[in-house]
Amino acid sequence: MKPIVAIVGRPNVGKSTFFNRVTRTKDAIVDDFPGVTRDRNYGDVNWEGVEFTLVDTGGFLENDEDDFAHHIRFQISQAIEDADVIVLVLDGKSGVSPFDRDLIEILRTVTKPVFYAVNKIDGLEQEDRLYDFYALGVENLYPVSAEHRYGINDFLDDLICALPRADSTPSQEEMIKLAVVGRPNAGKSSLINRLLGENRLVVSEVPGTTRDAIDSVCHINGKSYTLIDTAGIRRKGKVSKKIEKFSIIKALRSLDRCDVALIVMDADEGITEQDISIAGYAYERGCGCVFLLNKWDVIEKDTNTAKRFYERLRMEAKFLSFAPAMTISALTGLRVQRIFKLADDVYSQYASRIGTGQLNKILETAIERNEPSLHKGKRLKFYYATQVSSKPPTFVCFVSYPDAVHFSYKRYLINQIREGAKLDKTPIRLIFRQRTGRIEFGKNKRTDFGKKKKKKKK
DSSP states (O other): OOOEEEEEOSTTSSHHHHHHHHHTSOOSOOOSSSOOOOSOEEEEEEETTEEEEEEEOOOOOTTOOOTTHHHHHHHHHHHHHHOSEEEEEEETTTOOOHHHHHHHHHHHTOOSOEEEEEEOOOSGGGGGGGGGGGGGSOOOEEEOBTTTTBTHHHHHHHHHHTSOOOOOOOOOOOOEEEEEEESTTSSHHHHHHHHHTSOOSOOOSSTTOOOSOEEEEEEETTEEEEEEEOOOOOOGGGOOOHHHHHHHHHHHHHHHHOSEEEEEEETTTOOOHHHHHHHHHHHHTTOEEEEEEEOGGGSOOOTTHHHHHHHHHHHHTGGGTTSOEEEOBTTTTBTTTHHHHHHHHHHHHHTOOOOHHHHHHHHHHHHHHSOOOEETTEEOOEEEEEEEETTTTEEEEEESSGGGSOHHHHHHHHHHHHHHHTOOSSOOEEEEEEOOOSOOTTTOOOOGGGOOOOOOOO
16 A cells, blocks of 8 residues: 555645645646535655655534535544645645644644645745744744645655655556446435445535545455546536536546446436436446446335336437446445446456457358448448457458448447357447458458469479
């Protein structure tokens, strides 16, 4: 495990800006108003060859009346407990706050190294602002500017000296990335907390609680998974706040970097048009997909209830007919642990590769069984195919007239590949290109360029 460094501080002191600067990313959402960050956000850092994990937390207020205040305080206490080193960020522009004193009193009881970074000090001429903070009873204050990088290098040089040394043996294990997506309040964060076995993420009945795309790592049955919690995706017409727009953009970007999308639906509200739209986003990005009908514990059921849900889902999301589906309850844990087995099945097909010989045999049989249509009075000729990539399995087939292949015939060939290669749970991409090969399926005829030269008689 890499050493863990937790960032704490009151709202709007620049913790997320500091996180983005040190991790050299834009993973944490940043805005001018306080309270943007609610969950713990993790990022990897490599400074001078020393690797560690940086954790961003929500703003700490001891007596805050905000609905999420007690959730955020719990997340901060968990981050402090898990960390090897703690960084308290102070606001050099607004000066000392009573909340800074409250936090320092809490940190005095911690036996771990604590670094005090006074942010928003943009240059040497502003370092006289540090004097007020010595009244807090701390000695080593680091003047920094997360926005302009002033003092960051010196700060990190000292920070890495306080870190415990991590095991430098590189891990060869491939981590499967699972993005949990869905409408607001569908139970995404509750599901991840259930999967992790701890309250890692803030959960509330208020829609839009999650803002950042939060990565969590878990190990199940000897395998490692990255669980990506995302903000609820609402219809464009209902999104007005800038912070929500950023959250939705990050949720969609999470689909670009995941292997399997866990599409969470609120079974109590039924399958909605927005659920199908979110499934469409995952399909367009070529993700493996699993449908999860959550809150199954509150559904009035008979022997055919699940069957009716599945049938409607297949009807509404025909483009994802290959995606498996299951009913769960994040609240009670019903069938939650089976998700990993289902995700493993999807991922194994999603990352699979098919031999060129096997692929061409499948397509040759399919074309002999059902010949393509005519194009300008001539029969389309399919020459050969090969797999060019995985995640998802992508195949290129060389054809005499690629643009003339009807979409229904393309769908037919994809279904034949699914059946022949046993790829029934993953998206498949089939690309047609102008012929460059010599062999036509089923005829073994060579082009003029491929004819063998006759041997001269002696």
